[in-house]
Amino acid sequence: MSMLEVGGLRKIYTTRFGGNKVEALRNVSFTVEQGEYVAIMGESGSGKTTLLNILAALDKPTSGFVALDGRDLSQIKESEISAFRRDNLGFVFQEFNLLDTFTLEDNIYLPLVLAGKHYPEMKQALVPIAAQLGISELLKKYPYEVSGGQKQRAAVARALITRPRLILADEPTGALDSKATDELLHLFGQINQNGQTILMVTHSVKAASHAGRVLFIKDGEVFHQIYRGNNTNEELYQKISDTLTMLATGGDRQ
Amino acid sequence: MKRGFYAKLAFTGIRKNKRLYVPYILTCIGMVMMFYIVAFLSYSPVLTGIPGGDTLQMILSLGTGVVGVFALIFLFYTNSFLMRRRKKEFGLYNILGMGKGNLARVLLWESLMIAAVALGGGLLAGIALSKIAELGMVNLLQGEVGFSLTLEPEAILQALLLFGVIFLLILLNTLRQIHLSNPIALLHSENVGEKPPKANWILALMGAIILAAAYYLAVTIESPVETLLWFFVAVIMVIIATYMLFVAGSVVICKVLQKKKGYYYKTSHFVSVSSMVYRMKRNGAGLASICILCTMVLVMLSSTVCLYIGTEDSIRSRYPRNINLDVTVEDLNDMDSKKMDTIRTLSEKVVSENGQSTNNILDYQVAAFAGYMKNGIIETDSSHLVDFQLDYYSDVWQVFLVPLSDYNRLMGEDETLNPDEVLIYTTKSTEYQYDTIAFGDREPLKVKKVVPTFADNGVDAMQVIPSLYIFISDFNATVEPLLSITDLRDQQLIEMHWFYGFDLSGNDAIQIAIQDQLEAAIGQTGLLTDNFHINCEGAAKERSGFYGLYGGLFFLGILLGTVFLFAAVLIMYYKQISEGYEDQSRFAIMQKVGMTKREIKKSINSQILTVFFLPLITSGVHLAFAFPMIYKLLALFSLTNLELLILVTICCYLIFALFYVLVYRITSKAYYSIVSGAREGKI
Numbered sequence: 001m002s003m004l005e006v007g008g009l010r011k012i013y014t015t016r017f018g019g020n021k022v023e024a025l026r027n028v029s030f031t032v033e034q035g036e037y038v039a040i041m042g043e044s045g046s047g048k049t050t051l052l053n054i055l056a057a058l059d060k061p062t063s064g065f066v067a068l069d070g071r072d073l074s075q076i077k078e079s080e081i082s083a084f085r086r087d088n089l090g091f092v093f094q095e096f097n098l099l100d101t102f103t104l105e106d107n108i109y110l111p112l113v114l115a116g117k118h119y120p121e122m123k124q125a126l127v128p129i130a131a132q133l134g135i136s137e138l139l140k141k142y143p144y145e146v147s148g149g150q151k152q153r154a155a156v157a158r159a160l161i162t163r164p165r166l167i168l169a170d171e172p173t174g175a176l177d178s179k180a181t182d183e184l185l186h187l188f189g190q191i192n193q194n195g196q197t198i199l200m201v202t203h204s205v206k207a208a209s210h211a212g213r214v215l216f217i218k219d220g221e222v223f224h225q226i227y228r229g230n231n232t233n234e235e236l237y238q239k240i241s242d243t244l245t246m247l248a249t250g251g252d253r254q
Numbered sequence: 255m256k257r258g259f260y261a262k263l264a265f266t267g268i269r270k271n272k273r274l275y276v277p278y279i280l281t282c283i284g285m286v287m288m289f290y291i292v293a294f295l296s297y298s299p300v301l302t303g304i305p306g307g308d309t310l311q312m313i314l315s316l317g318t319g320v321v322g323v324f325a326l327i328f329l330f331y332t333n334s335f336l337m338r339r340r341k342k343e344f345g346l347y348n349i350l351g352m353g354k355g356n357l358a359r360v361l362l363w364e365s366l367m368i369a370a371v372a373l374g375g376g377l378l379a380g381i382a383l384s385k386i387a388e389l390g391m392v393n394l395l396q397g398e399v400g401f402s403l404t405l406e407p408e409a410i411l412q413a414l415l416l417f418g419v420i421f422l423l424i425l426l427n428t429l430r431q432i433h434l435s436n437p438i439a440l441l442h443s444e445n446v447g448e449k450p451p452k453a454n455w456i457l458a459l460m461g462a463i464i465l466a467a468a469y470y471l472a473v474t475i476e477s478p479v480e481t482l483l484w485f486f487v488a489v490i491m492v493i494i495a496t497y498m499l500f501v502a503g504s505v506v507i508c509k510v511l512q513k514k515k516g517y518y519y520k521t522s523h524f525v526s527v528s529s530m531v532y533r534m535k536r537n538g539a540g541l542a543s544i545c546i547l548c549t550m551v552l553v554m555l556s557s558t559v560c561l562y563i564g565t566e567d568s569i570r571s572r573y574p575r576n577i578n579l580d581v582t583v584e585d586l587n588d589m590d591s592k593k594m595d596t597i598r599t600l601s602e603k604v605v606s607e608n609g610q611s612t613n614n615i616l617d618y619q620v621a622a623f624a625g626y627m628k629n630g631i632i633e634t635d636s637s638h639l640v641d642f643q644l645d646y647y648s649d650v651w652q653v654f655l656v657p658l659s660d661y662n663r664l665m666g667e668d669e670t671l672n673p674d675e676v677l678i679y680t681t682k683s684t685e686y687q688y689d690t691i692a693f694g695d696r697e698p699l700k701v702k703k704v705v706p707t708f709a710d711n712g713v714d715a716m717q718v719i720p721s722l723y724i725f726i727s728d729f730n731a732t733v734e735p736l737l738s739i740t741d742l743r744d745q746q747l748i749e750m751h752w753f754y755g756f757d758l759s760g761n762d763a764i765q766i767a768i769q770d771q772l773e774a775a776i777g778q779t780g781l782l783t784d785n786f787h788i789n790c791e792g793a794a795k796e797r798s799g800f801y802g803l804y805g806g807l808f809f810l811g812i813l814l815g816t817v818f819l820f821a822a823v824l825i826m827y828y829k830q831i832s833e834g835y836e837d838q839s840r841f842a843i844m845q846k847v848g849m850t851k852r853e854i855k856k857s858i859n860s861q862i863l864t865v866f867f868l869p870l871i872t873s874g875v876h877l878a879f880a881f882p883m884i885y886k887l888l889a890l891f892s893l894t895n896l897e898l899l900i901l902v903t904i905c906c907y908l909i910f911a912l913f914y915v916l917v918y919r920i921t922s923k924a925y926y927s928i929v930s931g932a933r934e935g936k937i
Contacts, residue, residue, distance in 0.1 A: 114524075
């Protein structure tokens with residue numbers, strides 16, 4: 001059984017006065033296996049963000065289903081949804097979303113504290129992750145004192161520390177310069193090799209070229225997908241570029 | 255550009271920010287209204303015509319000044335809240351191509367609109383309510399008034415002028431801020447990256463020490479005179495300490511809590527403690543201001559209410575009987591002579607002619623002088639007084655020598671004394687600490703007993719220093735040798751008085767008539783000489799003056815109390831609103847990270863509760879420690895009814911707390927709606 005199953009997902013937004021209906025997702029189906037590193041690509045307005053919101057249980061689909069480890073997200077009670085998110089999903093955002101009132105360390109602890117873990121336990125969990133992400137020296141600093149790349153690494157640490165089943169990343173490199181982007185993508189690759197499943201939404205070809213599989217969304221549907229196979233990052237980069245050109249020029253399905 | 259463009263822009267600006275502007279405009283209206291009412295009353299001819307009204311109008315014209323100054327400070331303060339939130343909007347306009355000149359025109363329109371609404375609304379409300387205030391006032395003075403509504407052009411002019419200037423100053427200040435800043439700074443002015451506050455141990459410690467010292471001062475001070483001297487010192491110490499503790503102490507406490515890992519990393523403490531650090535850094539001063547305003551309101555209300563309720567007590571201790579005669583004699587032989595009998599019979603005659611009878615007669619002689627007390631010796635040698643210093647004041651006594659026979663007769667006692675023994679009685683809850691008492695270098699006399707009470711003569715109520723009654727067995731023998739003592743101006747130090755007074759059953763009008771007739775009758779006897787004069791006073795005649803003074807203070811207490819309450823409420827409201835906007839994004843993040851709505855609500859609740867009720871509780875503690883001082887100060891106004899003071903203080907606190915909870919309800923609602931306005935956090 002796949003870890004994440006998405007079937008026949010459809011989402012229609014109705015404007016406030018019920019006049020216009022916008023179909024953000026038409027018919028999206030795909031699966032993600034344990035340990036996979038999947039990138040979802042698409043232009044603005046293609047429904048990427050809607051898809052991610054539904055995967056994160058922040059939004060409900062009009063029809064279709066999302067199941068994590070066979071458990072249908074729509075069946076989870078409203079009161080348990082936060083705990084479910086906390087225990088099973090890790091989030092990395094474009095804007096980092098670190099709290100400026102906390103040190104990096106406390107920011108990373110936040111989900112564990114919410115889960116009611118004790119300090120020694122949290123400390124133990126943090127040490128290896130901080131070392132892996134190279135932020136051991138920065139833990140006592142506040143977000144405003146560190147660079148964007150360092151903030152994003154702290155945010156990754158916060159996502160990892162709960163040992164989530166799935167990491168959802170929303171344009172994680174969007175606010176980073178190219179050097180920090182390279183470092184972060186390298187880290188994602190490492191984390192994935194350690195067995196962590198990652199699902200990343202992006203429109204950066206470079207970011208997508210680090211993934212094991214790339215899904216393309218257009219007009220609310222999964223239009224195409226590319227497996228890495230034995231390709232290097234550079235080769236995959238080229239393939240993705242070609243696909244995007246083809247999508248833009250309106251070529252038919254291959 | 256089209257005509258009316260700026261006006262329209264200004265109007266939209268106000269309307270779009272109505273959550274901020276409505277309370278501000280309401281405050282302006284409230285301030286104008288309050289100012290007009292106070293000014294109106296201080297000019298009202300109706301009040302001038304009532305006995306005691308002039309005293310009151312003098313107090314009220316002081317009140318006008320206080321309200322005016324307060325309005326200036328307060329409106330400036332609230333306006334700064336508004337500006338902080340609107341700078342982003344102005345930055346955007348600026349970037350979109352509006353010059354600072356154009357912005358200034360928008361701001362000018364805004365100011366004009368607000369000023370027009372505030373002055374118009376405020377004056378209308380003021381005029382409407384001024385009649386009610388006038389009726390209330392007249393009622394306090396126990397006078398009568400018609401129901402016609404009057405305007406006071408002078409007061410209207412004053413209000414227009416004062417608030418015109420205030421609005422102009424606020425506008426200029428805003429323009430200055432806009433002028434000095436660049437568009438990018440305007441855009442980002444709302445969320446400048448903030449450093450975490452450092453725990454300032456020294457400041458916190460100093461605050462704690464100063465507060466402890468002030469409290470110690472308040473509870474240990476014994477005499478009313480010292481209280482008078484030290485009260486303002488204590489008040490200033492408490493104000494400084496409150497600011498220090500709220501600003502620095504709170505951060506220190508939060509930091510200590512953060513160090514305790516076991517406590518800090520709990521779901522219920524984690525978010526609250528860490529955001530409290532920032533909150534206190536930003537709002538410590540505001541909270542301290544609220545706390546001090548609360549304390550001032552409470553002290554003012556409880557003491558003025560007490561004074562007003564106790565007016566009759568005060569009158570009674572100032573005028574111990576309905577009619578009081580104070581006969582000053584210079585010759586010891588005039589004491590207890592035929593002259594006194596003449597006055598006694600004359601009084602009886604006048605009273606019975608009016609169909610009344612004398613009750614509760616007060617009749618005794620005294621030898622009085624003020625002296626500096628040191629180790630049981632009353633210093634009579636005036637050369638010692640040259641190096642007199644202010645802090646000796648607490649050792650200065652008003653001394654009354656009274657014959658034991660008068661004491662026994664008035665009190666119905668049967669005390670006896672040896673020639674070297676005395677009885678003493680002290681006023682203003684001051685204690686006499688020695689076993690013996692001596693006049694200058696003369697033989698000390700033994701204090702046989704401290705008696706619990708004596709018939710007061712009204713002199714004590716007029717002075718801040720306590721009185722010491724010394725009852726002696728042989729009046730003439732004791733007083734005679736003291737007569738030769740002179741003071742610095744070579745005047746005889748000792749004054750001899752004979753106090754004679756009685757109560758009447760008739761009403762105030764009859765009492766006043768009797769007083770006038772008695773004065774006239776005494777004048778005709780031919781008894782009065784340079785060495786023998788009589789002062790005739792009646793409680794009835796002075797009553798309106800007392801009500802004017804105490805009623806005025808009472809009214810002013812309520813008025814200023816209301817104004818300060820307004821201020822405290824508004825500061826709290828703006829604090830909540832501006833924090834709500836700041837916390838919006840923070841709580842959105844927490845939701846994304848997996849905090850449930852219930853947890854968020856709980857965390858918000860605990861923070862709001864702390865921030866809200868910290869000032870109230872602190873002001874309660876301040877009030878409790880100020881209580882002994884207030885009690886002693888009120889004793890200076892001859893108000894010694896402890897139960898009344900306790901009751902009034904507690905009532906004031908409870909009523910105030912009720913208001914406070916109400917405001918809490920309203921503002922926390924606004925806060926929730928802003929914070930939850932972040933909706934379900936979308937990625």
